[in-house]
Amino acid sequence: MKKNARLLYLLTVWTFFTPFSSTATVFPADDETLPAASPSVTYVLSMPEPQTHYFEVEMQLKNIAASTNAKKNGYIDIKMPVWTPGSYLIREYAKNVDGFTASVGDKKISSEKIRKNAWRVYTNEDNLTIRYKVYANELTVRTSFVDIDHGYVTPAGVFMYHDALKNIPLRVVVQPYKTWKSVATALEPVAGQDFTYEAADFDLLVDSPIEIGNHKTFSFTASDIPHTVSMFGDVDYNEKRLAEDYKRVCEAAATVVGEHPCKHYTFIVHHIPPGGGGLEHLNSTTLETTRNAYATEANYKRFLSLVAHEYFHLWNVKRIRPVALGPFDYENENYTHMLWLSEGCTSFYQEYILRRAGFHTPDAYLTLVASGITEIENQPGTRIQSAAESSWDAWIKGYRPNENSANTQISYYSKGSVLGTLLNLAILAGSSGQRNMDDLMRLLYNEYYKKQKRGFTDNEFRQAAEQVAGRKLDDFFNIGVNTAEPINYDAYFAPVGMQLVNLASKVQDGFLGAATTIANGKSTISSVRRGSAAYNDGLNVGDEIISVDKVRVGDDLLRVISGRKMGETLKVLVNRGGFVREIPVTLTQNPLVSYRLEPLPNQTAEQKALYNKWLYIK
Template sequence: MKKNARLLYLLTVWTFFIFLSSTAKPLSTNDETPSAASPGITYVLSMPEPQTHYFDVEMQLKNSATATNAKKNGYLDIKMPVWTPGSYLIREYAKNVEAFTATAAGKPVKSEKIRKNAWRVYTADDNVTIRYRVYANELTVRTNFVDADHGYVTPASTFMYHDALKTIPLRVVVQPYKSWKYVATGLEPVAGANFTYEAPDFDLLVDSPIEIGNHRTFGFTASGVPHTVAMFGDVEYDEKRLQADYKRVCEAAAMVIGEHPCKHYTFIVHHIPTGGGGLEHLNSTTLETYRNAYSTEANYKGFLTLVAHEYFHLWNVKRIRPVALGPFDYENENYTHMLWLSEGCTSFYEDYILRRAGFHSPETYLNIVANDITGIENQPGVRVQSAAESSWDAWIKGYRPNENSNNTTISYYSKGSVLGTLLNLAILAGNNGERSMDDLMRFLYNEYYKKQKRGFTDDEFRKAAEQTAGRSLDDFFNIGVNSADPISYNTYFEPVGLQLTNVASKTQDGFLGVGVSTAGGKSTVTSVRRGSAAYTDGLNVGDEILSVDSVRVGDDLLRLISNRQVGETLNVLVNRSGLLRKIPVTLTPNPLASYRLTPLPNVTAAQKALYNKWLYIK
């Protein structure tokens, strides 16, 4: 999943937005899909009144009683997942379910809700039909949405399951609203049956979002694989250019592993007023982008970055994965220390792929790398939380940020992207450019996905990385991954003839250390940077700053404090919960860095050769 982890300042506070993505069990079924001609479960999905934002779901179970020993127990327990792979937060999808009923052999049977996401159906019959409705009015890549214009289905938030029936073949019958003509999904179509699809098990169904409506569609072939792009939203674009550039991105991504595991691939693209991001799946992805995504070169490159990120996930996460990321427990958190690899290193590859495809010049790529380092080093949380801890705590911290998060956390996307760059450099330097991060990814793909058909442990990944590099990577793992200590960046950049330099201007301007909202012409504190003047002297989130040194403050706080000197004390009047407080604040030096990668003096021929190898310069 992609959340763009480039960090932005508001005054002194970094706020980051993470574009989220799905991870599911790497199934061989998408590569050689077995026939599901005799499904044990059939789901019928309809939307007769889309303007009400409801999907109607019918779940038909045949021979289910025998398969689940219901004849012995006298009941079936039917469950709704509480989260979707790739978006690491318990989302409680059952909150949108209503009107749950059940019949057996065509007759109503008793059912009741027994837990937050589970219903018990009292029957021992072999032929059970369950019906329920799902409220769908949240258009994100991890939730459901339907209105008069289109429908979008995140399967984890739509389809229920029975534990003992998760591995049997199933079928999905989509009944589009009467004026809708198209369905886009990575599911396999059933020959001769309109809008009917099959999957060998529930995991693959969860991994296959569905777009329903009158979207525009175009296609292209990349690496010998047919690709479909379903475009929802009123947006102008150059179809021929998009086709060509999708192909360039996809083929550059495929070069990393050297093998494309899909029979076909589907992009579902939503063009919406606000927001953005993506969620990856085994042979498809959903992308959300602005309606002006193609209006400028900067916006267009940003969109292609999102494409590269989610597309590379079809290898990294969907097939190359830590052991925790499949098979999934859909009722509980699935913990791993390696989201910095699964998500963060995919963020590293998104830019590296665009460099290889020719969208970024070497100079642009170097600026991206330096800006990524600037972003994490300017966030106080980088000295508090390690990349491994950030990965583990995604469930309680990464997706639930508060006003203090920048002081205590670091994104596994942003730090993971930096770590991907450093690991790539460490491998290149360890064997004089004979191997790179690509070779590590290929080994993981062939050894664990293809040969052992499982994920890898933390220790197995470290061993593979060190074998690929041909040397110990103690500093990378012990400091870069598993601690919050400062990284010796130039140890990694020196072999390619570069040095990381802080080019932030040295001024005597004092530093306050607050983020503010100026809504309504007021300056209200939204965040306070750890170690800053505001933090030390007691400005709080929620304070409305009324005046500085008796000068009234509206939305012009920045202007009033500009050019104040380090060590100067400001008398700040605030409204705190309806009470006036005067707080003296003594300005501190500006701690913010701005890093650039610059050539070392007297670069050797070996360094230049490795530099060219790294940046694909011929």
């Protein structure tokens, strides 16, 4: 009662002295305490001198002492991620950080670097400001860049974090260079505040790249979801056609799962001389392509394949995912055996989506399938490394190829794309055409992303695939995925009335197996194929081939050895490290294949029906 009486008195007095106030402040009683203010993190990103390739970051932390144990420890640790999700390599982003300082108000406080990517700030204060610069001069979808023309932010390489604050809402204030007018990002804008954005947590911030400059923008709606495309670089394109074709690709992709999880979606497209691929994010993607991407129909279709690939990732990887792919450990490798599914089957879907959207004819799609098989079967590493091993070793091998990689590795993209085709066929055959790979994607999406809100294990994926196929898939998993043994392709294609035919001539020139680069009229060996004549008889990477059988090679090795047959021995004169030596090399049979898919003779009605379902032929 005393508490209520005192509160009534305070309210009466406060109202008396503030008659025009629309709200009243209620003070706590003597035995009550004010709730602690919530911690907050705001990043202010600026680029006042873009020609120097530096971003400047101010990280404002407020009300953090309790959450970070700063009062207990007397310090807090601030970290920079060492990699970015979707690109499986430790990239050491901290190497680009300069001038790290910390202050409380106007007072600079002590800090030191304690690990390659971590700084310790000695404070027990509630409010703290961190400032640093990031050198950004590598324009890829995995790194950051700024120059006088534009800025691009890969958030993992620009924004730091504290472990205890990773799951709180964050705010980003972008201060564009003085002549820049536009910012593109999937982050949610803060109403009434220019270039101010918010994210639910650090994971979402990392998953939301930012383009800053004077890029061109167009929009379209697909599956009732607004989409924005921001285009950097001087390039000619038909905006109406491009928007329509984006829409066709996006809507065809959405039919796989049948539900679109985004409120909006952003494409950031860089048109730069070398191109460069793409990187997926939760509600956006960044694409890098050449400036002539729209100049020919072939280039245009390749670009649409890139669009389909990265867009389909908003389901496969960002939501349908192995357990290792989220939540992320930003300081260490995140291992999985299933990048063949996450990346490779997305490569499968990119062309399958274009087929169902009408960009590929059935024959064109079959050509792509056969070419994919030809690619992996012509790589010696396909008999050394399994798709599961390729996925696991992405961190040390996939992004670090050398002259021997083709002999020992297989790409989880290319092998996974072929496996996606085979799994799709296995499900079609096992269900008598009632189900296909789409049904597996829907099952994984609904069960693990929506219901259990987590990724799946290797075994859970296999169980789901076998459930949808209606049968065991031992050959697919035990041979196709987990070993490097030869795959019986015809067992997968026979149910749809097709067979794989090798068109490579059996009467060919002998095979040397040494690839060369040409410079200053000289042929230098750049790679040697496992099991070839060059490999067996000792030609080495780095050897300059001077002559063959006393005939000067110059820059045309192929002309000199053309017409020589298997079993013939060549006398190859090489310069190796400044020493000239002659090496006898006996040519082997050409091992290269060239596959085409052809109809089986006397196809049954069931095979024809299944073929039509496979290729969406009505």
